Amino acid sequence: MSKPEAVKEASMEMQKAMIARNYDAITSKHETGRKVSSTFVPGNLNELLMCFDIVNNLPEINAIQAGMRKASGGYIMEAEKSGHSEDVCTYVKADIGQMSKGNIAPNGKPYPNPDVLMLSYTGCYTFMKWFELLREEYKCPTLMLHVPYEGDGHSTKNMRDYIVKQLKEVVIPGLEQVSGVKFDIDRLRGYLKASAKAEDDLVWCLEQGKVKPSPIDAYFGGVYYIGPIFTAFRGTDDAVEYYKMLRAEVQGRIENHQGPLTPEGTYFNDQKYRLIVEGPPNWTNFREFWKMFYDEGAVVVASSYTKVGGLYDQGFRHDPENPLESLADYCLGCYTNLNLPTRVDLLAKYVEEYEADGLLINSIKSCNSFSAGQLMIMKEVERRTGRPGAFIETDLVDPRYFSAANVKNRLESYFQMIEQKRRGGGSKTVAA
Amino acid sequence: MSGKNRTVADIVAVCQEMFEDLSFNYARKWKAAKPGRKVVGFLPVYSPLEMIHAAGCLPLGIFGGGDQMEVIHGDAYYQSYICRIPRSTIELGVTNRLDFVDGMIFPFVCDVIRNLSGMWKIMFPNVWTKFFDTPQNYIPSIGGTYYEQELLELKEGLEHMTGRKISDDDIRNSIKLYNENRRLVREVYAFRAKEPWKAPTSEIYLLMRAGLMMDVEEHNQMLKDYMAAAKAEDRPKRDNVRVSIYGSFCEQPPLNLIKSIEMAGCYVVDDDYSLNNRFLMVDVPSTGNPLKALSDTYIENSVETSCKYVPDGKVKGEFHVKAIKACGAEGVIYATPSFCDPALLDRPMICSKLSEAGIPYIAFKYAENSGQMQPIREQAGTFADSIKLWS
Ligand code: SF4
Numbered sequence: 001m002s003k004p005e006a007v008k009e010a011s012m013e014m015q016k017a018m019i020a021r022n023y024d025a026i027t028s029k030h031e032t033g034r035k036v037s038s039t040f041v042p043g044n045l046n047e048l049l050m051c052f053d054i055v056n057n058l059p060e061i062n063a064i065q066a067g068m069r070k071a072s073g074g075y076i077m078e079a080e081k082s083g084h085s086e087d088v089c090t091y092v093k094a095d096i097g098q099m100s101k102g103n104i105a106p107n108g109k110p111y112p113n114p115d116v117l118m119l120s121y122t123g124c125y126t127f128m129k130w131f132e133l134l135r136e137e138y139k140c141p142t143l144m145l146h147v148p149y150e151g152d153g154h155s156t157k158n159m160r161d162y163i164v165k166q167l168k169e170v171v172i173p174g175l176e177q178v179s180g181v182k183f184d185i186d187r188l189r190g191y192l193k194a195s196a197k198a199e200d201d202l203v204w205c206l207e208q209g210k211v212k213p214s215p216i217d218a219y220f221g222g223v224y225y226i227g228p229i230f231t232a233f234r235g236t237d238d239a240v241e242y243y244k245m246l247r248a249e250v251q252g253r254i255e256n257h258q259g260p261l262t263p264e265g266t267y268f269n270d271q272k273y274r275l276i277v278e279g280p281p282n283w284t285n286f287r288e289f290w291k292m293f294y295d296e297g298a299v300v301v302a303s304s305y306t307k308v309g310g311l312y313d314q315g316f317r318h319d320p321e322n323p324l325e326s327l328a329d330y331c332l333g334c335y336t337n338l339n340l341p342t343r344v345d346l347l348a349k350y351v352e353e354y355e356a357d358g359l360l361i362n363s364i365k366s367c368n369s370f371s372a373g374q375l376m377i378m379k380e381v382e383r384r385t386g387r388p389g390a391f392i393e394t395d396l397v398d399p400r401y402f403s404a405a406n407v408k409n410r411l412e413s414y415f416q417m418i419e420q421k422r423r424g425g426g427s428k429t430v431a432a
Numbered sequence: 433m434s435g436k437n438r439t440v441a442d443i444v445a446v447c448q449e450m451f452e453d454l455s456f457n458y459a460r461k462w463k464a465a466k467p468g469r470k471v472v473g474f475l476p477v478y479s480p481l482e483m484i485h486a487a488g489c490l491p492l493g494i495f496g497g498g499d500q501m502e503v504i505h506g507d508a509y510y511q512s513y514i515c516r517i518p519r520s521t522i523e524l525g526v527t528n529r530l531d532f533v534d535g536m537i538f539p540f541v542c543d544v545i546r547n548l549s550g551m552w553k554i555m556f557p558n559v560w561t562k563f564f565d566t567p568q569n570y571i572p573s574i575g576g577t578y579y580e581q582e583l584l585e586l587k588e589g590l591e592h593m594t595g596r597k598i599s600d601d602d603i604r605n606s607i608k609l610y611n612e613n614r615r616l617v618r619e620v621y622a623f624r625a626k627e628p629w630k631a632p633t634s635e636i637y638l639l640m641r642a643g644l645m646m647d648v649e650e651h652n653q654m655l656k657d658y659m660a661a662a663k664a665e666d667r668p669k670r671d672n673v674r675v676s677i678y679g680s681f682c683e684q685p686p687l688n689l690i691k692s693i694e695m696a697g698c699y700v701v702d703d704d705y706s707l708n709n710r711f712l713m714v715d716v717p718s719t720g721n722p723l724k725a726l727s728d729t730y731i732e733n734s735v736e737t738s739c740k741y742v743p744d745g746k747v748k749g750e751f752h753v754k755a756i757k758a759c760g761a762e763g764v765i766y767a768t769p770s771f772c773d774p775a776l777l778d779r780p781m782i783c784s785k786l787s788e789a790g791i792p793y794i795a796f797k798y799a800e801n802s803g804q805m806q807p808i809r810e811q812a813g814t815f816a817d818s819i820k821l822w823s
């Protein structure tokens with residue numbers, strides 16, 4: 001029996017159309033003559049790529065798409081058969097496995113080879129090797145932008161200067177060469193201005209998680225809200241329009257005391273538990289996973305995953321007055337580029353500011369960048385906030401690591417614990 | 433200890449004792465010997481030890497807990513799918529085995545060690561903890577300039593911790609001592625590549641590991657003593673095959689695994705075990721601006737290993753092929769810690785280069801506390817036999 005179609009809001013339909021157009025732009029590059037880059041979500045330089053008329057293709061997003069279409073499992077096995085370790089990030093293997101299976105885009109047409117690999121190396125070691133691996137396949141120019149990690153909890157002038165220098169001397173000349181388009185800093189300023197506008201509306205939407213009942217789900221719904229800004233649309237008029245629309249929808253729900261719309265088409269108003277979630281979601285069983293939350297009355301009011309492509313809610317905006325410096329600051333400030341004490345501070349702050357019942361960590365087997373240290377993060381946030389935490393383990397796009405029964409059990413124990421805590425009992429961690 | 437290490441057995445016994453001592457008594461005694469002395473721990477893969485030495489501190493290599501330490505607390509900090517070195521390092525910390533350590537440097541190698549730096553800050557707030565990010569851009573005016581400034585910030589951090597200024601002469605002096613160390617280490621490696629039956633890797637390994645825990649001058653003397661003693665010793669040459677080991681640069685295999693490979697009929701003639709003392713391949717200039725000297729050498733003359741980006745895809749892996757040819761290895765054992773992103777993501781690329789060059793290889797995974805050696809001995813034995821058969 002086929003699954004019922006998810007019910008969608010207008011903003012979701014708009015985003016779907018934007019994504020479809022982008023896939024069409026990618027797959028029609030031979031007809032249009034446009035150049036295509038591959039790049040990553042964190043540290044994504046979409047505005048800069050737009051200055052060269054380059055279409056932005058994001059292998060992470062393609063892996064997510066494959067996960068949601070239930071195709072990733074086969075791709076991963078394919079990559080493992082050809083020598084890629086079972087231990088490494090499954091996004092990489094989904095991407096590589098997909099290549100050997102014809103590399104078909106969601107629009108049914110083959111992905112063309114990229115003209116440039118824009119290796120914006122922000123917050124994740126795997127990015128560096130992922131593109132070294134793709135480079136062997138595509139033999140196209142690879143532009144590396146090394147973004148230092150904020151190990152001491154802040155960025156420094158040296159880090160920023162280093163990034164700006166790489167932009168000026170490596171990335172921009174490289175993109176000029178690939179595209180044949182001369183760089184125009186005023187064009188970049190224009191896009192950054194549009195980015196900042198969209199970012200304002202995104203932040204407004206995310207902050208409405210503070211309202212009760214929450215008109216948003218900042219994790220499952222959140223992945224849709226961040227879509228345009230984190231991917232190929234930041235800096236476009238479409239993104240500005242999308243966030244205006246999203247804002248109006250959220251505003252409408254607040255006025256009607258409604259919660260977010262679930263994929264089943266009902267408004268999730270009866271919210272019993274308010275959670276902060278750390279870590280990326282599972283994509284292979286996304287709707288099933290989400291349902292486990294709303295069925296139990298749990299809404300996610302803030303999450304760290306919605307910050308991997310930028311911490312806009314902490315004040316950062318792209319700045320047309322300082323275009324390259326602002327791209328540098330953006331890259332430096334992405335969530336996985338922050339050190340653990342900063343992540344703990346942020347999550348503890350979310351628990352307090354969003355009046356959450358506690359922190360739930362979805363620990364992803366694939367992802368050392370997120371996952372290494374998460375058990376300590378949970379303990380620290382619990383200690384600081386006095387609210388219970390819980391820990392579940394899944395994977396991004398490898399269906400072998402999603403055990404619905406385990407996850408459900410653990411969530412149920414967690415909700416019981418929250419109940420107990422409300423009744424004045426002690427807090428204890430629910431963990432693996 | 434120095435100067436008294438006469439026979440190979442004496443020297444190796446000293447090294448083995450240090451290697452096994454998870455209370456780090458050598459470093460404790462070193463620190464207690466003079467008031468005001470400080471010890472700075474460093475994790476794999478590369479930190480400029482000259483800077484720590486120039487600050488008057490003892491650089492202390494922390495390579496996890498090996499196979500002799502039971503990890504009780506550390507497992508509570510890590511999921512099962514994360515390698516072992518961070519959990520045993522945490523264990524060392526929470527069991528007070530590192531309570532005398534004043535500073536810790538976590539250099540860039542992967543996101544696990546990177547994140548561990550932040551955990552250390554939270555768990556041990558009184559320890560000066562530094563995440564040290566080396567550049568991935570190898571253009572001197574870009575990556576080099578950035579790195580020089582990072583070195584300056586490292587220097588300032590060390591000065592702050594010790595309360596004592598570090599002069600350029602201090603650093604130049606340390607560079608000289610570490611240049612000598614690197615030269616001697618290269619000599620030992622070249623000696624082993626030439627006459628591996630005289631310098632078994634189980635000994636060389638201990639000699640190098642101990643060196644990363646002791647005063648550099650003392651280690652320099654020890655290396656000289658070892659070379660003299662090993663050359664003088666008469667050891668039988670076996671019909672072993674010559675192999676290089678790669679992929680073992682961070683979490684270390686248990687000593688038994690290193691021995692098992694030799695017992696299976698392999699002479700190890702090159703390796704990337706505890707790489708710190710071979711990371712820079714040439715002398716660092718000991719005149720002029722010492723930070724620039726360290727930076728230039730890193731940019732232009734450091735090894736290719738998985739924690740570094742290789743800007744030119746065409747040459748990726750050639751470093752290994754050249755090294756294999758230079759040491760006369762007949763095959764490669766790509767031995768990696770389980771769950772090690774850097775080594776495992778690199779593995780297909782390096783191994784395909786080996787195939788192209790017609791170099792046979794096998795690959796397996798280990799953990800620092802792997803206990804079962806039989807499968808590894810069998811695999812290495814079969815590999816050695818196949819090389820003998822086809823060469
Ligand atoms: S390791 Fe994590 S951050 Fe890196 S690519 Fe994989 S999922 Fe993304």
Ligand code: SF4
Pocket residue numbers: 515516517518541542543544545682683769771772773774775
């Ligand atoms: S063993 Fe590998 S994954 Fe583990 S800390 Fe070392 S480099 Fe990182």
